[in-house]
Amino acid sequence: MTSALSFGYWLPVFGGWLRNVEDESMVASWDYAKRLVQRSEQLGYDLTLIAELNLNDIKGIDAPTLDAWSTTAALAAVTERLVLMTAVRPNFHHPGLFAKAAANIEQIASGRLALNVVSSWWQLEAKQYGLPFDEHQDRYRRTSEWIHAVKGLWTEPRFTHQGDYYQFDAAICSPKPHKHPLIYAGGESEAAKNMIAASCDAYVMHGDAPEVLAAKIRDMRERRERLAPAAAPLRFGLSGFAICRPTEAAAKAELSRITDVRASASGYANFSQWLAGTQLETQMSLEEYSVSNRGLRTGLVGTPAQLADRLGAFATAGVDLMLLQFSPQAEEMERFSTEVMRFFRS
Secondary structure, eight states: OOOOOOOEEEOOOOOOOOOOOOOOOOOHHHHHHHHHHHHHHHOOOOOOOOOOSSSOOTTTTTTTOOOOHHHHHHHHOSSSOOEEEEEOOOOGSSHHHHHHHHHHHHHHTTOOOEEEEOOOOOOOHHTTTTTOOOOOOHHHHHHHHHHHHHHHHHHHHSSEHHHHHOOEEEEEEOSOSOOOOOEEEEEOSHHHHHHHHHHSSSEEEOOOOOOHHHHHHHHHHHHHHHTTTTTTEEEEEEEEEOOOEEEEHHHHHHHHHHHHHOOOOOGGGTHHHHHHTTOSOOOOOOGGGBBBGGGGGOEEOOOOOHHHHHHHHHHHHEEEEEEEEESSSHHHHHHHHHHTGGGOOO
């Protein structure tokens, strides 16, 4: 089987992805992140997504989590091929200072930088850090203006802008990026989808079945044609948690283990706040929340051949990039590369 499908993975900056398993043997440390990313290049992965949260959404707010952008800068210097897609939240980063720093990182990475623009949902985190937190509709107004400002600073010799949130007076950002970093974003509200179709390069989707995703992709393509007809076609990324085992029974046993819900676990403390801060088209069950980003709905649980068939269905639906999570990350990434990705190599 061959396909244009690219394979990326979430860097475990939180020390894991499972809210029911305390120790997943992947410590939130620079040493682990560096070794994992360098090995992933050897295994043939195309991209890593580096999430940005100052509090630990998976293991509880008292647990450590790596800073996204200092980690990205360091990884840029010790990798050669891997694309570094790093999350950024507009309410936490002034666009002028961000554009300058990100352009510098893109130079270090020789063009291997992409953005995952996230309109923040976690009010507690913003309050703890004394940062602004916008209500849902206002988030996307800020994000749209923030993207406009960053693009302007990256492309214009001097950038002037007077907006509702940001003002610039003939601002200079130099050196500029080698090339325009692709801007990914996700969201399921009307405001989010319209903003992404108008201003971004790619749409990142939570896990779901191929037929559901195909409908979403058609909808986003139609919005793109309507809201940004001169822009390049949107790309589409999909989050998924993968369990690959020699037999279907063994894969299902592992699924049962990680979804053995203990609602008292520290990672569940923000469950209701997360739901309140988003506008998901379909509400999640507590079991699904065992794994972040609705990854279990992707259905990547089974034998290598079963996973390859499922991935082929996503490619047919229009998905360009898989954003995978594994536990434990290093060991399962090795298995997936050897036993599943081989189906997609020429």
